[in-house]
Amino acid sequence: MSGVSGHGSSGSEGSPSTQPSRKSPTPALELRRVSKSFGETRALSEANLFVLPGEIHALLGENGAGKSTLVSIAAGRLAADSGEIFRAGVGVRFARARDARDAGLALVPQHDLLVGAASVADNLALLDRNAPLVESARARRARVARLAETFGLDLGRADDRVDTLPVGTRQRIEIAGALAGEPDVLILDEPTAVLSPDETAALFAALRKQADAGAAIVLITHRLAEVFAGADRLTLLARGSTVKQCLISETAAAEIGGLLIAGSGTEDKEKEKIFLEGEESGEPAEGRRGVTRGPDATRPSQNAARSAAESTDKNLEVRNFRPAGTPPKQELLSFSLSPGDLLVLLAIDGNGADAIASAVAGLTPFTGEVRVGGDALPSSGDPLAFRAAGGAFVPADRREEGLVLDLDLAENLALPDPPGRFLLDRAAMQTRALERIVAFAVRAPSPSTRAGALSGGNQQKLVLARELARSPRLVVAIHPTRGLDLAASAAVRARLAEACAAGASALVVTSDPDEAFDYRGGVRVVTRGALSAAVAGGTPPAALGRLMAGLGA
């Protein structure tokens, strides 16, 4: 982690933390009093951000605070309603993304925008703004090797089709493509969410190299540990406004963590409520932390209200199982979950944890046997059969698979079985939606707001509100907290714990080792499609990292 420890090396000496002053160098990028609304939702109100050459700048804030909107405006992808943008001290106005890119400003978006049907080499040729108009296939392949080498990122094989690659690799391709243009200002929207610890360290090393060469780096992330290990300065947004700008070296992580969770005024009460509910429904945190007992071990349901007969049934039984499309030599899996069990599959992306969960949820075919609540699911993959057996599913991609973005909240919550005999029972839909919006603390103007207008965290809460309302026997959740802030993540975990306490089981996939044990269930590591034994809660991060990397404990 050589690059990660080098903060304060440049750009931060003596520079004041809240305003660019005469003493400090001219900011490479400055946004002043920028406001932006989407319909009724005010995403930014007079937000400020300045970034100095040579620094790694962390942009923090809870979900919906306006981070993505702010950097989209900086990169010319959105037009601000009001406010000013300065590039190296000169006022600028970007009409489109290309203008920003030509001004030396690159944005790596949260969701990659690669061409799925094209190869890695072709995508990088498209992303590299220094690429010649005509270029041989060999030169394009050579670029892949060169960028992978220069930035220490695993970009897959040059001829691989991008849509066959795991999301982590795709993100790295997008990052490498941006770095290839040697931008003066590089903005990364949650680049580390899909990276393993080693890859994260390598990325920070690459970013530090760019910063030392004079580039300004802006990094959106939810991982405070990374910020304090690798960044120089930070800006904290809450509810669309800048609430703190400071040097990392002069700030305590705990203070920022507190500010992040506290978020902003009106939602505090709701959050408190969620935390309380979470504590009540599960066991005390320490009680289940470090459970070494495997998920196979039957244990009586936590909830005394459930009948004895029910509690002895398995909610999920997987036998001699392998998701389709994996190598035939791959180990066959067998595991089961009793009511109240929560199993976390911890894996670096691309190791098959997502594939296991998707196949269990009936989205993709598999070989072997999967039973939900005793009902065998067809091995051809049938989401309806999964649901009929009492399954609920929280997909990795909430925008593509979790919600119909162009329908409103009430309509999304009413699917898949909208109420009404002949005509839709709109009144019932509204009532139900209001109830769930309050119960799950979804921040939205009204039930008739488009789901697409919500921030990521609120969209995820909406998915959970729909899925958990069905009182499922089994919840399969893939990266349910990815891209969410601390409060929203805690709320998601509390909801899953609540469902398990009520007799359900949960199968959760995550790639975040820090988070895996926060679910207070069993944790198993997936490497190349194989399951480890249950991992104890106290396992040191280094050992966990080795396990995830497939190097043994």
Added chain:
Amino acid sequence: MSVPRRVLVPAAAAAAALVTLASLAVLAGASPLDALGALARGSLGSRAAIGETLLRSTGIVLTAAGACLALRTGVLNIGLEGQFLAGAAAAAAVGPAAAGMPLVARAAILLAAALAGALWVLPAALLAAKRNVPEVLSTILLNLIAATAVGGLVRGALRDPAGDYPQSRALPDALRLEPLFSGGRATAAVLVAFLAAAVLALLIAATPLGLKLRAVGLAPAAARAIGLADGRLKLLAFAGSGALAGLAGGLEVLGVTGRLYDPFAAGVGYTGLAAALLGQAQPVASAFAGLFFAALGAGSSAMQRDTGVPAALAALVPGVLVLAVLAARARAGRRGS
């Protein structure tokens, strides 16, 4: 800026249509005002003209409704023309043999027509579901097969042995639809068409089934993961769309021609698709777009007769309008993202 979209789009479309027609009239060497005047008289100027417009609108409105149902469910049914022909052929096959009370016989004929339309789209629907064959291609190809099959039927199995021309036997006069008002050829079929559009609008916007269909159309991956029977819903949209086009073909035989001949449809299905695109896949708006296209068609004959401007020029207008609307939508989409 604050003019609502649903006022702006039709107004702009109508203006664009008039400007297009006037320019074409100038190119054809006529006075644009005379040409537009003749067009208006020919489509709205008399009972006969109004009757002609309504008569022509029937098939366009119904196929437009079929196109709306498909588009809203994310299905690209370009085969409305073929399904219209299948419906007409079924009506012509069943009709001459139909006996009993006229109401029952007519219902049976129309049912056969709708069923034939739904069946004609089935190969495309199954190929799309099982083999990922794009329905845009398969439905267009089924149009060609339908047109050829009509030619074969009127010369073979359905040929009227008493007649000199290759055409099917005529329906009994008792079954033919009466004119809606004296002096015009329009029948109650046009009411059926508009009623179908209204019912479809209600189905899509306000029923549980409609919500499911919209969800499948807007976000197929999400619909599947949420647990909607996406395959069945798409099949339903295919079949419903084909049934509406088949019904249009049946009504054409029952209300207008009384028999099948070759060539029969002359682009009704394509015009219906254009109306649905102009109406932005909203059934009621698309019905009025269809009515507008029917008026253009009816008026263009008068225009040719009175001013010498070829009627074929008016047939360009739907195409120009659809292109304009699609371009405007693409622009709006880009701005909105």
